[in-house]
Amino acid sequence: MKKLVPLILLSILIITSIFFFEDTDSRYEKLSKSILCPVCQGETLFDSPSEYADDMRIVLREQIDNGLSDKQIMDYWSSRFGDRINTNPQNENLILIIFPLFLGFIFFILFYRKIKE
Amino acid sequence: MISSVGILITWLAFLNLLVILLINKKDLYQLLVRINLFLHFLLFCILEIALFLDDFSLNYIANYSASSTPPLYKFASLWGSLDGSILLWNLVLSFYFYLYIKIYKKNNELYDIKIFSLIIIFFNGFTIFSSSPFAGCIQLASVGCADFTLLPFQNLVESLSGRGPNPLLQNHPLMAIHPPMLYIGYVGLVLPFVIATSELINKNKNEEWIKIAEKSTYMPWVFLTAGISLGAAWSYEVLGWGGYWAWDPVENVSFIPWLLATAFLHSAKTQIKEFTLLNWNYALSCLMFLSVIFGTFITRSGVLISVHAFSNGNIGTYLIIGLTFFTLLFLIIGIKNIEYFQSSSKVTNFFGRTGFFVANNLLLAGSAIVVFIGTIYPLFYETIYSKQITIGRSFYDILVGPILLLLIYLMIFSTKITKNNLKITSWLEENYFEINLSIILSIIFTFFFRSSFKFAITVLGSILLVVIIGKNILNKAKKTKLQGSYWTGQIAHLGIGIFAIGLIMNVSQSYSSELIISSGDTIQFGNQEFNILNPNEVQKNEKNVINLPIQKNNTTKNASLNIFKNSTQQAISSPAVFRNVESDTYITIKVIDDNNFKLIFRKNYGIFIIWLGLAISSLSFISRLKR
Numbered sequence: 001m002k003k004l005v006p007l008i009l010l011s012i013l014i015i016t017s018i019f020f021f022e023d024t025d026s027r028y029e030k031l032s033k034s035i036l037c038p039v040c041q042g043e044t045l046f047d048s049p050s051e052y053a054d055d056m057r058i059v060l061r062e063q064i065d066n067g068l069s070d071k072q073i074m075d076y077w078s079s080r081f082g083d084r085i086n087t088n089p090q091n092e093n094l095i096l097i098i099f100p101l102f103l104g105f106i107f108f109i110l111f112y113r114k115i116k117e
Numbered sequence: 118m119i120s121s122v123g124i125l126i127t128w129l130a131f132l133n134l135l136v137i138l139l140i141n142k143k144d145l146y147q148l149l150v151r152i153n154l155f156l157h158f159l160l161f162c163i164l165e166i167a168l169f170l171d172d173f174s175l176n177y178i179a180n181y182s183a184s185s186t187p188p189l190y191k192f193a194s195l196w197g198s199l200d201g202s203i204l205l206w207n208l209v210l211s212f213y214f215y216l217y218i219k220i221y222k223k224n225n226e227l228y229d230i231k232i233f234s235l236i237i238i239f240f241n242g243f244t245i246f247s248s249s250p251f252a253g254c255i256q257l258a259s260v261g262c263a264d265f266t267l268l269p270f271q272n273l274v275e276s277l278s279g280r281g282p283n284p285l286l287q288n289h290p291l292m293a294i295h296p297p298m299l300y301i302g303y304v305g306l307v308l309p310f311v312i313a314t315s316e317l318i319n320k321n322k323n324e325e326w327i328k329i330a331e332k333s334t335y336m337p338w339v340f341l342t343a344g345i346s347l348g349a350a351w352s353y354e355v356l357g358w359g360g361y362w363a364w365d366p367v368e369n370v371s372f373i374p375w376l377l378a379t380a381f382l383h384s385a386k387t388q389i390k391e392f393t394l395l396n397w398n399y400a401l402s403c404l405m406f407l408s409v410i411f412g413t414f415i416t417r418s419g420v421l422i423s424v425h426a427f428s429n430g431n432i433g434t435y436l437i438i439g440l441t442f443f444t445l446l447f448l449i450i451g452i453k454n455i456e457y458f459q460s461s462s463k464v465t466n467f468f469g470r471t472g473f474f475v476a477n478n479l480l481l482a483g484s485a486i487v488v489f490i491g492t493i494y495p496l497f498y499e500t501i502y503s504k505q506i507t508i509g510r511s512f513y514d515i516l517v518g519p520i521l522l523l524l525i526y527l528m529i530f531s532t533k534i535t536k537n538n539l540k541i542t543s544w545l546e547e548n549y550f551e552i553n554l555s556i557i558l559s560i561i562f563t564f565f566f567r568s569s570f571k572f573a574i575t576v577l578g579s580i581l582l583v584v585i586i587g588k589n590i591l592n593k594a595k596k597t598k599l600q601g602s603y604w605t606g607q608i609a610h611l612g613i614g615i616f617a618i619g620l621i622m623n624v625s626q627s628y629s630s631e632l633i634i635s636s637g638d639t640i641q642f643g644n645q646e647f648n649i650l651n652p653n654e655v656q657k658n659e660k661n662v663i664n665l666p667i668q669k670n671n672t673t674k675n676a677s678l679n680i681f682k683n684s685t686q687q688a689i690s691s692p693a694v695f696r697n698v699e700s701d702t703y704i705t706i707k708v709i710d711d712n713n714f715k716l717i718f719r720k721n722y723g724i725f726i727i728w729l730g731l732a733i734s735s736l737s738f739i740s741r742l743k744r
Contacts, residue, residue, distance in 0.1 A: 002549070005553060006549075006552055006553055006556060009553060009556040009557060009560070010556055012556075012560055013556055013559050013560045013563060013573055013577065014570065014573070016560050016563045016564050016573070017563045017568055017569060017570045017572070017573035017574075018570060020563070020564055020567050021567055021568065021569045021570070022567035023569075024567075024625075024626060024627070024628045029629075033509075033510070034509065034511070036507050036509070042363065042365050042366075042507075043358065043363070044509065046358075047356075047358035047359075047360060047363070048358070049356075049357050049358065049689075049690045049705065049707055051708060054707055054708055054715070082504065082505060083504055083505070083506060084504070084505035084506055084507050085507070086507065087507050087508070087509025087510070087511070088509060088511045088512075089506050089507065089508060089509075089512075090508075090511070090512050090515065093494075093498075093506070096490070096491075096494060096508070096512060097512075097515060097516065099490065100483075100486060100487050100490060100516055101516075103483075103486065104483055107479055107483070111475070111479065114464065
């Protein structure tokens with residue numbers, strides 16, 4: 001019985017997180033956070049206070065209102081400002097994710113073999 | 118005049134350092150190291166005096182200060198750009214040289230003095246051969262200075278007024294504190310490098326070296342933590358985007374040494390107590406400093422774009438030579454000591470101290486590697502494909518996020534780390550009440566903040582960490598004085614737990630909305646009412662400020678736009694922040710259009726808790742101070 005209490009509580013926690021989860025980021029926020037402001041120094045459209053970014057945000061809102069898909073919107077901006085405008089390059093550059101994971105895997109194997117010794 | 122004096126004293130300091138490097142008299146270097154500190158302090162003072170006297174015959178002052186700059190920012194202009202910041206860098210380095218012979222030097226050998234003086238010669242040499250804040254102006258630009266000379270006693274030309282500092286750097290007083298703090302931390306990592314390399318060159322090895330190296334890392338660590346935290350606070354208060362960390366390259370290269378230093382502070386303990394991981398400790402103690410030079414190279418050579426980058430033609434080549442040289446020194450000394458490293462004891466207790474510390478080190482070094490890859494990948498990509506690429510927040514979220522989660526769960530066990538393996542069942546029984554309490558608190562948190570599954574799991578770890586360490590500190594504080602490195606660790610971990618809770622509140626629940634208003638309007642945002650009053654304009658010497666007073670209940674705060682006279686750049690927006698323990702309302706002006714203002718309202722949760730956690734971690738050193 002004593003062991004059951006934390007397990008029950010834990011499952012309540014998991015259920016709460018699944019059923020009550022609410023994503024506060026609107027589609028506009030998600031997209032404006034993944035597009036770089038081309039005239040600023042390393043800031044996204046969402047963050048940048050510049051007027052240029054403001055104009056771009058207006059265009060982005062129109063695109064969302066017109067029902068363009070995420071891919072269409074990203075393609076539009078990339079074609080005008082180059083790929084560097086996309087702040088999520090890991091989707092096209094999987095090596096970025098795979099290489100560190102591979103390193104981690106090797107470390108883990110070495111570590112595991114030491115434990116077995 | 119000041120230019121010539123400054124250049125001559127720089128040469129004098131350089132000669133003095135050469136003498137320290139070349140002589141073999143053991144009784145003399147004490148004096149020369151003091152002279153070196155004095156000369157660098159003098160250089161610092163002379164540049165400050167020149168800044169306050171508005172001596173625009175100096176290239177640096179003509180380009181990075183102006184007569185209209187307010188005194189505080191004149192003072193801070195010394196580190197407002199590359200040449201001046203190298204001067205501060207050298208002063209800090211000289212201070213550490215003095216501190217080293219005063220506190221940490223335990224043997225009679227001279228290797229450490231040689232290596233240390235070589236490092237300062239390297240950085241001092243930059244101000245002699247490449248560019249110096251004392252360089253005189255020989256050709257004027259329309260504003261400021263166009264060309265300079267590194268020789269003394271030349272015919273200099275003086276502009277009427279200077280160009281003034283970068284607007285971002287004269288908008289908040291934290292600018293006067295954040296960079297020196299960060300430098301004291303950053304440059305301080307030279308100490309473990311000098312100690313490790315000089316002790317291992319030595320044939321009569323001093324087994325105490327790891328203890329001294331660990332002690333010497335602690336102070337830089339505290340300053341680095343405080344410096345990074347203040348930088349985050351500055352970013353929140355000044356940049357007007359409501360955030361505090363952007364994974365900007367310069368932030369990254371201050372974070373990599375922090376991760377390595379944190380790893381070293383843990384792994385050094387395994388060598389001190391159990392004589393394990395000798396090679397790893399040697400590598401870490403050197404890599405901290407090498408990552409500092411690398412970071413300076415990345416951010417000061419103009420190869421990357423960032424808010425902090427000041428580019429300058431040849432410092433890149435200069436730094437890469439230094440980096441190669443010191444890396445070779447590290448490798449050669451390492452290879453010569455292979456036998457010593459092999460005398461290391463075997464790791465046996467994988468669920469005891471060593472095991473926990475090995476896991477902690479793998480995770481911290483792992484995140485350092487991820488941050489490193491994220492920082493340099495754009496460089497490689499551009500070289501290979503001739504196209505630019507940007508690595509943003511989501512990359513780090515994917516890879517660093519899970520590592521931090523594991524670290525939080527590891528820290529929970531830090532109250533009971535001993536040589537012997539931890540018995541997990543008895544640990545669970547001992548903390549039965551705390552575990553249940555933490556899960557209940559996490560359920561409430563998750564419900565209230567509508568967190569996702571991954572945040573729920575993270576917050577459970579963070580609350581467990583705070584509850585268990587909090588209880589441990591309260592219990593034992595009554596019986597014993599909280600002194601020694603164990604308590605430093607406990608307090609630092611408590612701070613990180615609190616920080617993590619704030620961070621999750623911030624990322625899982627903050628929201629914003631963009632509103633176009635005119636004065637007299639009342640705005641409803643997040644169940645609160647804000648009255649917009651009439652704007653006013655203030656003329657100052659260096660800038661015009663448009664203030665928009667915003668009233669909530671009885672408090673009024675200004676959201677303002679600063680238009681700097683020396684800059685053609687866009688105006689800088691200062692936020693009005695209504696602070697609360699659980700959330701801030703953060704209001705910035707985006708655009709002014711006749712009488713209409715476009716405002717961004719942000720609800721930022723957990724900011725106070727984030728600062729509280731960081732402050733507790735930074736202050737953890739108090740328990741180390743002897744009475």
